[in-house]
Amino acid sequence: MSNTDVVAEVRAGTKRYPGVTALSDVDFAVRRGEVRALLGKNGAGKSTLIKVLSGAEHLDSGEALVRGTSLAGLGTRDVAALGVATVYQELSLVPEMTVAENLFLGAWPRSRGALDLRRMRAGAKEAMARIGVDIDVDSPVGALGSAGQQLVEIARAVAQRPTLLILDEPTSSLAAAEVRQVIDVVRTVAEQGVAVIYVSHRMDEIRQVADTATVVRDGRIVETLPVRTASTHEIVAMMLGTAPEAVAARTRRPSAEPPVLSARALVSDRLNGLDIDVRPGEILGIAGVLGSGRTETLRALVGLDRPASGEIRLRGEAVRPGAFAAMLARGLGMTPENRRREGIVPLMGVDENIVISDLRKVSRSGVLDRRAIRQAARALIDRLAIKTARPGTPIGTLSGGNQQKAVLARWLHAGSDVLLLDEPTRGVDVEAKRQIYDQMRLLADDGRAVVFVSSEVEELADVCDRIVVLRGGRAVAELSGDEIELNRVMALAIAEE
Amino acid sequence: MSTTTPTGPPAAKADARGGRLGRNTQRLNEIGLIGAIVVLFVVLSATAPGFLSVTNQLAILRDAATIGVVAWAMTLVIVAGEIDISIGPAVAFSSVLLAKATGEWHIPFALAVLVCLAVGLLLGAGAGFLRARWGIPSFVATLGLWSALRGLAQYMTDGLPVPLDANGFLDVLAGSILGIPTPAIIMAVVFVVFLFVANRTAYGRSVFAVGGNAEAARLAGINVSRIRVILFATTGLLAAVSGLLLAARLGSGNGGASVGLEFDVIAAVVIGGTSLAGGKGSLLGTLLGVAFITVIGNGLVLLGVNAFFQDVVRGVIIVGAVLINVLLSKRNGARSA
Numbered sequence: 069m070s071n072t073d074v075v076a077e078v079r080a081g082t083k084r085y086p087g088v089t090a091l092s093d094v095d096f097a098v099r100r101g102e103v104r105a106l107l108g109k110n111g112a113g114k115s116t117l118i119k120v121l122s123g124a125e126h127l128d129s130g131e132a133l134v135r136g137t138s139l140a141g142l143g144t145r146d147v148a149a150l151g152v153a154t155v156y157q158e159l160s161l162v163p164e165m166t167v168a169e170n171l172f173l174g175a176w177p178r179s180r181g182a183l184d185l186r187r188m189r190a191g192a193k194e195a196m197a198r199i200g201v202d203i204d205v206d207s208p209v210g211a212l213g214s215a216g217q218q219l220v221e222i223a224r225a226v227a228q229r230p231t232l233l234i235l236d237e238p239t240s241s242l243a244a245a246e247v248r249q250v251i252d253v254v255r256t257v258a259e260q261g262v263a264v265i266y267v268s269h270r271m272d273e274i275r276q277v278a279d280t281a282t283v284v285r286d287g288r289i290v291e292t293l294p295v296r297t298a299s300t301h302e303i304v305a306m307m308l309g310t311a312p313e314a315v316a317a318r319t320r321r322p323s324a325e326p327p328v329l330s331a332r333a334l335v336s337d338r339l340n341g342l343d344i345d346v347r348p349g350e351i352l353g354i355a356g357v358l359g360s361g362r363t364e365t366l367r368a369l370v371g372l373d374r375p376a377s378g379e380i381r382l383r384g385e386a387v388r389p390g391a392f393a394a395m396l397a398r399g400l401g402m403t404p405e406n407r408r409r410e411g412i413v414p415l416m417g418v419d420e421n422i423v424i425s426d427l428r429k430v431s432r433s434g435v436l437d438r439r440a441i442r443q444a445a446r447a448l449i450d451r452l453a454i455k456t457a458r459p460g461t462p463i464g465t466l467s468g469g470n471q472q473k474a475v476l477a478r479w480l481h482a483g484s485d486v487l488l489l490d491e492p493t494r495g496v497d498v499e500a501k502r503q504i505y506d507q508m509r510l511l512a513d514d515g516r517a518v519v520f521v522s523s524e525v526e527e528l529a530d531v532c533d534r535i536v537v538l539r540g541g542r543a544v545a546e547l548s549g550d551e552i553e554l555n556r557v558m559a560l561a562i563a564e565e
Numbered sequence: 566m567s568t569t570t571p572t573g574p575p576a577a578k579a580d581a582r583g584g585r586l587g588r589n590t591q592r593l594n595e596i597g598l599i600g601a602i603v604v605l606f607v608v609l610s611a612t613a614p615g616f617l618s619v620t621n622q623l624a625i626l627r628d629a630a631t632i633g634v635v636a637w638a639m640t641l642v643i644v645a646g647e648i649d650i651s652i653g654p655a656v657a658f659s660s661v662l663l664a665k666a667t668g669e670w671h672i673p674f675a676l677a678v679l680v681c682l683a684v685g686l687l688l689g690a691g692a693g694f695l696r697a698r699w700g701i702p703s704f705v706a707t708l709g710l711w712s713a714l715r716g717l718a719q720y721m722t723d724g725l726p727v728p729l730d731a732n733g734f735l736d737v738l739a740g741s742i743l744g745i746p747t748p749a750i751i752m753a754v755v756f757v758v759f760l761f762v763a764n765r766t767a768y769g770r771s772v773f774a775v776g777g778n779a780e781a782a783r784l785a786g787i788n789v790s791r792i793r794v795i796l797f798a799t800t801g802l803l804a805a806v807s808g809l810l811l812a813a814r815l816g817s818g819n820g821g822a823s824v825g826l827e828f829d830v831i832a833a834v835v836i837g838g839t840s841l842a843g844g845k846g847s848l849l850g851t852l853l854g855v856a857f858i859t860v861i862g863n864g865l866v867l868l869g870v871n872a873f874f875q876d877v878v879r880g881v882i883i884v885g886a887v888l889i890n891v892l893l894s895k896r897n898g899a900r901s902a
Contacts, residue, residue: 372784396786404784411784413777415844424774424785427767436765478785 073099075263076121076152076232081130083116083287090116092287093130098232098263103254105274105295106267108284108307109497114267117284118234121265122154123147135231151231155221155238157495163210168192170209171224195227200256201249215246219253226257233257234265237495239273251277270524271300285309307498321512322533322548323350326384328517329400329486331369334378338364340541342378346486346517351508353532354521355561361541362521363405366488369519370402371395382486401425401479405490405521407468411475414464418456418474419445421463425482448477453503469500476507485516492520493527505531525561529554537561590894591847594838597889598853605860613867621863623746629859630748631823633852634807636830637759638799640851641769643834645776645792646843647696647703649689649800651710652807652827657820658718659685659808664727664818674732682805688714689801690794697790703797711827718820726817738813748810755803760848772796777844833858836886857886 077097083090091113098104106114119125120132123144132139134150142150161170168189169176177187192205201219209217218238225233235254239247247270254277258264268274274281275295283290283306290306327345334342338361346352346369354362367373369380374390381387382398404410413421422445423430430440445459452473456466463471472492479487489508493501508518508531522528528535534548537560545560547553609616635652642649659681666677688710695706729735738747763769774782775792783789812818837854839846861882865875 393786393788402784404781409778410780413774413781413844415777416773420770420774424770424782424787426786427770431767434766436767436770438765482786 073101075100076134077132078117078120078127079131079133081117081120081127081132083120083125083127089287091120091127094287094289096282096289098265100231100261100263101258102280103258103264103266103278104292105278105281106265106284107274107281107303109499112284112307113287114284115236116287118154118236118265118267121147121232122152122234148228151229152234153225153228153230153232154234155225155236157237159217159221161209161217161220164208166206166208167196167203167212167220168205170220171195171205171227173224191227195223198260199223199226199253201253213246215242215249218242218246218250222250222253222257226262230262232263232265234267236267238266239268239270247273271303272524272526283307304498320533320549320552321350323347325349327381328383329369330381331365332379332381334365334368334375334380336364336368336373336375336541338541339368339375339378342368342538342541343543344369344536346519347534348485348517349512349515350533351512351518351520351531353528353535354519354538355525355528355535355557356538357523357561360538360561362523362538363490364541365538366402366490366519366521369395370400370488372402396425396482396484399483399485400488401482401484401486402488403472403475403479403490403492405494407471407475407495412463412471415462417458417460418449418454418463418466419459421474422448422477422481425478425484429481444481448480449474451480452477452507467497467500469496469503472496472504473500473507476504480511486519487511487516488519488521490521491523493522493524501527525558526554529557591838591845591850593893594890595847595850595853597893598836598850598857598886601886602853602856602860605857605864609860609864609867613864616864616867621867623741623744623749625859625863626749627746628863629855630746630752630810631807631826632829632833632858633752633855634748634755634810635800635803635826636833636851636855637756637848638796638803639830640834640837640839640846640848641759641763641772642703642796642800643831643839643841644763644843644846645772645796646779647793647796648831648841649692649707649797650704650827650831651688651692651707651714652800652804652830653823653825654711654713654715654718655685655688655801655804656808656811656823656826658714659805660812660815660822661718661722661727661818661820663809663812664729665721667729668727674734678734678809681809682802685805685808686798686802689804690798692801693794693797696797697793707797715820720820722818722820724820726815726819728817729812731816735813735816738810739816748814751806751810755806756848756852763848768792768795773844775843776846829858832883836883836890838890858883 074097078094081091081094094117096117106117108114116125120127121134123139123142123146126140134147134152137150139147162173171192172188177184177191189205196203196205199219199222201223203212203216203219209220212220222235222238239250242250251273254264254266266278278295280292281295281298281303282292283303285307325347328348329346331342331344342361342365344365354365356362364373368375368389371390371392371394379386380389387395419441423441427436430437430444442459449456449459454470454473454477456470463474476489476492492504496504508520512518512533520528520532529552532552534546535552535557536543537545537557539561547557615621639649662684663677663681666672666680667674672680692703692706692710695701696703740747742750763772771782771787771792774787775789779789811822815822833854834851835841836857837847837850837852839850861879865878870878
């Protein structure tokens with residue numbers, strides 16, 4: 069591999085923000101056809117590195133080069149013209165417009181002032197073919213689902229014929245099964261000679277997609293290593309900067325108590341005769357591939373959806389299905405899968421986002437008591453180690469992990485003893501993940517029932533006392549205690565589609 | 566490599582920056598408005614004869630009440646991400662209802678007042694219910710009210726004012742208490758109530774939560790539908806109160822009155838820094854917005870500007886004020902990013 073293969077590089081790059089050195093003397097290079105994973109906790113410097121290479125930020129010292137051209141003084145448009153295309157975490161598509169229209173957004177082919185629809189469709193088909201994906205270019209993007217939308221986003225970037233494609237967590241909002249499609253596309257693109265930088269928190273997918281991984285910590289590059297030979301423990305240790313032994317130490321304690329919440333033969337759009345028992349004092353994992361009914365199960369249990377038939381019992385008593393407010397009042401709490409859309413009120417303070425679940429607790433004769441709010445919020449902020457400057461800081465400015473902890477804190481404030489957590493670790497950095505696991509354990513030890521839905525089987529196998537595997541809207545298996553093994557859970561979830 | 570700083574504190578610092586700036590934008594807007602009002606006062610006292618006179622200042626207070634009484638409630642409606650454009654017709658309808666009830670229908674005066682208030686409340690609640698239960702956009706629901714109430718008020722009166730018999734209560738409403746115009750006192754009382762409700766009650770905070778993210782609010786256990794019904798019931802009720810004040814001032818029920826009032830009210834709220842996108846706003850800002858609009862209106866009259874052209878000037882000034890506000894928050898936003 070000669071040096072002429074290097075598409076983009078950073079030499080002795082340093083970037084400082086007020087109070088923090090985001091990159092410190094970093095040397096980094098990617099070659100054509102290579103998929104390079106970028107690993108590290110949030111705040112480790114991954115985003116800064118990406119921003120430097122896409123021209124959104126400039127180095128304080130050192131040099132950033134794309135195809136031999138220094139990026140000093142260039143803007144994002146200039147850098148894009150050099151062949152750098154970036155796909156950010158947030159999708160930037162117009163859901164109501166078709167795939168073809170989105171692919172050419174703002175640069176629609178025209179002839180004599182009118183849109184040239186035929187040329188646009190042909191171009192769109194070619195773009196989809198280039199990434200090896202078969203998506204109807206005439207269907208509205210909104211109808212595609214998250215994975216399809218992500219692929220359109222990538223197709224749009226690839227259509228510019230980049231030499232460097234940067235993907236910032238392209239799969240964070242996708243379920244495990246959908247990730248496969250993105251990985252295939254990335255491999256296809258790399259085989260065409262494009263250098264790819266791939267940011268992700270998911271080890272399993274990095275192993276499938278990347279050739280090499282660069283681990284970043286505290287603004288420095290810890291190591292660049294071939295992913296196939298490195299063990300997950302090794303890499304996690306590099307990211308965390310701690311010894312591997314400190315990473316995992318788990319005890320499983322399936323509860324023997326009678327269920328606090330149970331459902332029998334639930335039937336709805338996505339549920340097909342579901343039975344489930346939720347017991348106090350344990351973490352119950354719900355595993356299953358996308359569409360197996362994980363979220364629907366939680367929504368039915370908490371009363372957000374009303375199943376067509378079936379029975380739900382809370383502490384032995386039959387409850388009216390679909391009575392959400394009543395279920396909350398009787399001690400249930402749910403944190404939704406889509407934190408930004410359904411979880412947080414971004415402009416409100418962390419404190420108010422927490423106490424919102426029960427404002428009566430912080431009121432005196434109908435009037436909110438500011439001191440009570442502050443105390444209640446402060447206690448939970450400390451307990452969950454939520455990193456925020458002040459309790460009143462707008463929650464929208466916090467990192468994903470801290471937002472998630474605040475949404476969980478909401479139900480601790482309400483005193484809920486049955487906690488239904490839908491993908492609580494999605495898009496959350498390694499450190500916050502660990503803290504969330506620890507909290508779930510503490511809550512279970514405290515005698516509460518914790519239901520943990522995740523599309524990452526590894527973490528379910530790691531933290532749960534009992535796991536129910538869903539397939540096609542039914543519980544097809546239950547594993548408890550030492551029966552829980554990663555391979556087994558995985559196999560059960562993906563067996564016979 | 567081992568001496569690097571932990572990643573926690575820098576993140577926390579970034580948070581502090583974003584938070585303080587967000588609040589600063591609101592503060593800046595309020596300071597800017599105060600500045601603008603001061604400038605208006607200085608300019609008008611130099612150019613408009615009689616602007617600083619006690620009579621004129623009291624007249625400004627009285628005019629402010631026309632917008633202000635409803636503007637407080639409107640602030641919460643807009644914070645919740647909704648809009649109520651039925652205000653002008655609702656005020657006129659309420660004045661007609663009072664005149665008809667006390668005159669033609671021989672309903673005792675006190676009862677007629679209660680009927681007016683109750684009808685206003687129920688009409689508003691009805692619009693809120695359409696929004697909450699069936700998801701009809703509040704613009705459309707209140708557009709329906711806007712058209713229907715204006716039409717009904719004109720139809721009931723054949724387009725003519727309906728005289729009201731004078732009585733002590735109306736005299737007080739139209740007059741002054743200790744030298745201060747009664748409408749201004751009502752406006753002040755309602756302002757204090759709303760300031761308290763917005764910041765210190767579960768309902769008020771829930772309004773902000775619903776405006777900031779309705780789905781998150783619902784999942785957190787807030788009864789979003791109830792909040793929405795109450796919001797419009799409040800604007801309906803306060804529009805009815807405004808209607809009573811109007812009837813007292815004119816001595817009649819007038820189906821053609823208060824044309825365009827809803828836009829003055831909305832303009833005052835938006836100038837005050839409340840976001841039409843919801844989730845963000847302040848009553849103090851609205852208070853300044855009301856003052857700003859009222860002083861301009863008063864000044865234009867005193868300066869003898871042509872009545873039609875006054876509308877042009879106001880339109881330009883209102884958009885200009887909001888533009889400045891937007892530019893301010895843009896600049897702050899850019900700096901915090």
